[in-house]
Amino acid sequence: MNIAEDRLMTLWEGCLKNDRKQQEQLYRALAPRMLAVCMRYATDKDEAQDILQEGFIKMFKNMNNYRGDGSLEGWIRRIMVHCAISRYRKLKPMVLVDDFAAESSMPMTKSYNDNGLEAKDLMKLIQKLPKTYRSVFSMYAIEGYSHQEIGNSLGMTELLSRTTLYRARNILKDMISQLTMREQHCLAG
DSSP: OOHHHHHHHHHHHHHHHHHHHHHHHHHHHHHHHHHHHHHHOOSSSSHHHHHHHHHHHOOOOTTTGGOOSSSSHHHHHHHHHHHHHHHHHHHOOOOOOOHHHHHTTTTTOOOOOOOOOHHHHHHHHHHHHHHHHHHHHHIIIIIIIOHHHHHHTTTTOOOHHHHHHHHEEEEEHHHHHHHHHHHHHHOOO
16 A cells, blocks of 8 residues: 555544534545546536535445445545446437537637647547447546446446447547647738
8 A cells, every 4th residue: 555545544533423514525535636537528627516515415324335345536536436327327318410510609718738648638629529338438538337337327228338439439529629720820820
């Protein structure tokens, strides 16, 4: 275990004893990283913060379920992802690709540079994907879920998960190429 993991386990032990200060310190230590996880599934920061709060509430209610098999942070990350998926299921709007195409004609801010996209810029593009596409893409490409796991979590078939990922990637490629074209146009102009 490294120092950070030792510190988390010390805080965790305090949390298990219902020490409110330890719980607050654990929250402060992990909230920024877990918010980044929630942002992968949320439309905006407010929604991500709601998911984060739901996730921590769920985590504190189920503290005794952590068996210590894997990393504590990984266990908490999984709770955050499951909270995001639960939220998605509750809201589950059907978004057609045609609806998204109309939305994507809105001007985007210039975030492409000579070195390529930075991670934060790519995350902004991912957040512009329709909710279903964003969830499947994040679960597969970022969290490492299989298509079978995604299908089970989101209530879709494995084939639909694969198709949705394919479409999400194509939309992202189009967004990136639009940024590239805008960059070239700005340089020429």
